[in-house]
Amino acid sequence: MMVEMFWTTVAALLTLAIFSFLYEDNPFYKIAEHIYVGSSAAFMFIYVLYFDLWPKLWTPFFSKLFHGNLSGITSSQWWLIIPTILSVMMLTRLLGHVAPQAMWISRWPIAFTVGVGSGLGITGTLQGILVPQINATFLxxxxxxxxxxxxxxxxxxxxxxxxxxxxxxxxxxxxxxxxxxxxxxxxxxxxxxxxxxxxxxxxxxxxxxxxxxxxxxxxxx
Amino acid sequence: MQREVPLFITFITGILLIIAFFVPPVSKLEETFLDWYSIVAGITLILGLDSLIIHHLRKIQWKKEGWVHSLALILSLNLTLLWGFWSWWKSGSPFAPSASFLLYFYTYVFIPLQATMFALLAFFIASAAFRAFRARSLEATLLLISATIVMLGRTPIGHKIHPFIPVLSDWVMNFPQLAAKRGIFLGIALGGIAFSLRVILGMERSYLR
CATH class of the missing domain: 4.10.280 (MYOD Basic-Helix-Loop-Helix Domain, subunit B)
Incomplete structure (x- = not known):
């Protein structure tokens, strides 16, 4: 009960801090705003890690690899080495401050994501928007x-x-x-x-x- | 080499996805590429976090204006990460109903902050509407009338003024609004397809900069 009360008060204070912006920009709002940005970024990271990277990369591939269970990795799971390499290449952008000449490496994974986005941009739009919307207009x-x-x-x-x-x-x-x-x-x-x-x-x-x-x-x- | 290979990767990936859509025997390729895409895009979040952290750490380091706010951001980011991982380890998942991350952080920090931020927009939208919604021309008058009908139709007071207002509000949403939205969606869809084709064929290269 006390825990609930404590957290309800935290939520109420954060709510009031955001609403205080209606009066004018003030330090309480600024603090709440920055807490929102920081916690949202971290929340998104945890979310993507748990729902995307863990079940799609760690569980089917790396957990088996690190436990030496190579025979447990199926042929389709070995293909996960490709997004792993692309991910590592993407992370070369982190070297931008120390080795800007290496940043071109990240263009390959960017090209892959752009290619997927464009391919789906055509098929997904055709299937999800264009055809159904035209179909619904034939009245x-x-x-x-x-x-x-x-x-x-x-x-x-x-x-x-x-x-x-x-x-x-x-x-x-x-x-x-x-x-x-x-x-x-x-x-x-x-x-x-x-x-x-x-x-x-x-x-x-x-x-x-x-x-x-x-x-x-x-x-x- | 630094430009040709990425152009080739984009071309091949885009074309393969289109083929996978139309040729059922290779349709699994679409699922595979989507999984790969979510892995690479997920890793990209690290770049975003890195950029955010470095920007604010520099502000703290050089005691620039608003460095205390940056400190709040860094602290909240790290605490959320630690809490998430701790909850994951303790409950087997940070999003389990019994996990403290979901029970307390999500319910009492994340949701209130997000909902209040969006609720705040109600005031700004109202003040913007007060300034913009002046019946100066036919177009502005139409905008004003349809917005008023929809807003009144979705409140009890609308029904009190006249029982027909909610019916009219539904009609505006279901027919003229739908027609305009459909026209805009079709335009966006056609534009999106044209743009995607330009990217796949290498005519649009702004992402290589």
């Missing part, structure tokens, strides 16, 4: 319900005109100009709605923090 423009028909028109017309607005290869004149002007109407409504949605999400977080202070910490409600 019947004439249905038995007037409201349904109207809504389908809004989606098809809104999508096409928004795309027309972002098509800069041709000057926005004539039909394209008209479509682009209609597109900006949809874009503004969309941005406004997204903005309102974001504000409400932030406000609910704010309510959560205030509730934490008055309920969990001060027990006022």
């Amino acid at each position: 019947p423009l004439w249905t038995s319900s007037i409201l349904h028909t109207f809504n389908n028109w809004i989606i098809v017309f809104g999508t096409l005109t928004t795309l027309a607005y972002f098509y800069f290869s041709v000057e926005h004149k004539g039909v394209l100009g008209g479509m682009a002007r209609a597109g900006i109407v949809f874009i503004m409504v969309g941005f406004g709605a997204s903005f309102g949605y974001t504000v409400m999400a932030r406000v609910s977080l704010l309510i959560g923090r205030v509730y934490f202070l008055v309920h969990n910490w001060l027990h006022l409600v």
Whole structure:
């Protein structure tokens, strides 16, 4: 119970320190901000180590290697030597202060990550965004319900005109100009709605923090 | 050699991933490359930590303005790392429900700091909106109206003003907003594919600098 109370007070003080920025920039906020950056960086490191490096590199390969269990390493696990080498090459960037001439070595793993990102950028975008979004836009423009028909028109017309607005290869004149002007109407409504949605999400977080202070910490409600 | 090999690696990796997507017998390659990617990207975090630590240690060493804040950062970073590893050793996992790292650090330090930082944005968004949302033109008026409808529709007061407001808010989110977002997503997707192709074919080389 005492431990809970202590940690609730820590959380409350950190919350108040961050909120103190609403008055003006001050040392309490600065300290809390730096604690946030430091602990987040360390948290991310622990997270990646535990969920990525440990199960994907240490357990299948290095733990067996260090225990001399070479026969336990399967042929597909031997391939893990490649990301290990790439990782070591990446770490040559740490030598940037003492041996900047060695930094080119890190370009190889960077090239690998860029290659994976680009390959997935094409296949993932095709599979995850382009095809499903186009598929969802092929809607019947004439249905038995007037409201349904109207809504389908809004989606098809809104999508096409928004795309027309972002098509800069041709000057926005004539039909394209008209479509682009209609597109900006949809874009503004969309941005406004997204903005309102974001504000409400932030406000609910704010309510959560205030509730934490008055309920969990001060027990006022 | 210093530029050609990385260009070749990018080309081969990108092309192999595309082939793996379309040719089922080699589809396992995608999974393998993703694992390798997460290993290399995970190791890259060490570079980020190194850069962060060195920057702040220098500030402390030379007693530059705000060095006390840097000290707080270094201390919190090291304490979190130590706590994480200790919890890992003690409970078998730093993220086990019984691990003190998850029970105390995550619940009482990380979550409050993160949630409060994002909650703080509510005030800044509101003040930015107050300045920006002036019905000076048709576009600004549309922005103002749709934002107001969505905000009112998601609060009890919106329903109190008129029961139709939440329905209208849902309609704005599900149709005009969706149409605009879909248009933007399609544009981003096409742009992303074009950019990825440029990278794979070696026309975009900014990452080699």
